Amino acid sequence: MPQITSSYHHGDLHAALVGAGLALARKGGVDAVGVRDVTRQAGVSPAAAYRHFEDHRALVLAVALAAQDHLAEAIVARIATETADAPGDRDAAVARLRGVGLGYIDFALAEPGWFELALLTFDPGGEAPSVMVAEQIPAPFLLLLQALDACLDAGILTAAQREHAEWPCWSAVHGFADIATRGPLRGQDPAVLAALGADVVERIIAGVRADR
């Protein structure tokens, strides 16, 4: 177990910096996580960050990955409550799909700062995104894919309906989260936002289930 040296050498600065970034991002969003602020919060000199991160971008991205984990947790939590009382396979499948969307929106409304960070995860920033390797598919997106596959298995969706269904689903839910977080709906009554979000989720599910 790493002793707390309390002088010069930090126990695990990498983790400490990510933690500080997470705390700063919670209020203030992505702009609040700067090299100087993070290192200041960790009680360390600015240049120390460069021993653990290539870049400012790299630091932000590490924090973003942590935020993404929290997003995934929020989604699985909401899936659990939605599928709690869903009797049949068919009901459970759509409840699960609904849970993904509502969990995503939940998180965006509850933690807008972290949500903003989590979005950076989907943008490698590099040159060629090309093909997404299975290993690096973001957990939240994976949960959506699995929920849609479950709908296919349960007979909720036909094969034709399942095809590419992840994009309309993700688009609607992510779009609403963005609108409610940074867009014209920002600052509105949380209850109203939750109701509108639920409406969006229901309607996109209906759209995906519609005849083709």
Add this chain to the structure above:
Amino acid sequence: MPQITSSYHHGDLHAALVGAGLALARKGGVDAVGVRDVTRQAGVSPAAAYRHFEDHRALVLAVALAAQDHLAEAIVARIATETADAPGDRDAAVARLRGVGLGYIDFALAEPGWFELALLTFDPGGEAPSVMVAEQIPAPFLLLLQALDACLDAGILTAAQREHAEWPCWSAVHGFADIATRGPLRGQDPAVLAALGADVVERIIAGVRADR
């Protein structure tokens, strides 16, 4: 007509700065429009910008408004082509709605830099968004509202379906544009993106028209 003085006093620096910002934002997005870059491009000293804009934010917002105009133009253009060969009132109404969505996506894919700017328009940045005054409803959003109302009038949508329908529609289209622009779909083949975008539009329209 303002003579080109070519020394010290610029003809219309306000417009020139917005133009320069537009040019810079086209490649480079919102980050490229900084006070120093814009003034440099306009051939003027950095502090000159502060005679015409309160703030860096204010400058960016002015450029964003210009970008938003271009977005609105792209939408009306696409509406025109979609409704060109739509015989009945009912077909014309859904064609118009489809045109709004496709135009939005068109613009995002064709001019990602400007699109990023245009989004800032919907975010006043100030404290209380509260109620949107009719006068300051962004033109693109207004086009959506009008298209939905036309669907109501044409009997495509019931009153219950029309209610709050702007949010699922905007969420889906905006969400897809964001995903295709900054998200995991960025850099993908334009033809594929256009097809996926069209699919998203069709499915959200189906979702809005579904039984309630």
Add this chain to the structure above:
DNA sequence: ACGCTATGTTCACAGTGTTTACATCGACAA
């Protein structure tokens, strides 16, 4: 012709990300 005001310039300041040279700790080997 004389100001007056609008507009643009210069200089300075605080803050940022980042690099370079130096200091210190912890561990491993003779």
Add this chain to the structure above:
DNA sequence: TTGTCGATGTAAACACTGTGAACATAGCGT
């Protein structure tokens, strides 16, 4: 135990940014 060395943190500097204050110029109205 002692010496050395790599890993880790510090200090100082650089280039850059947005922004404000003091100054300069141009053109308009009296």
